[in-house]
Amino acid sequence: MKTDLDSRAVTVMQDGWSDIHNTPVIAGSVHTGDSYFISAIETGNNKETADYCATFTRDTMKIAAESFGCNVTVVVTGNEKKMDSMGKI
Known part of the structure; x- marks a missing residue:
């Protein structure tokens, strides 16, 4: 991944869902034409607010x-209302 991604402009893609136990999960990957998994977390008791999602996005970017x-250079998320708010953050 380091060789493929070094000095490349990438798009961060972020999405959230619930697993089979109804535990909320957020995942982030980067895309250059090929996709590379970066990180995922179970959000646990944390509410998936715009601020929380923005923090996860910043962490993925870092x-x-x-x-x-x-x-x-670009961040792509779902089109939920909180994601619109996250984009403004």
Whole structure:
């Protein structure tokens, strides 16, 4: 991944869902034409608010930059109302 992503402009893709036990999960990946998994978390008791999702996105961007040397140029999420709010954050 480091070789493929080093110095590349990437798109962060973020999505959330619930697993089979109804536990909320958020995952982030980067896309360059190929997709690379970066991180995922169970949100537990944390509400998936716009602020919470924005923090996860910033963390994903930081991991992508520091661990893989890529430059995030675009963020793509779902079209929920909280995601609209997250984009403004």
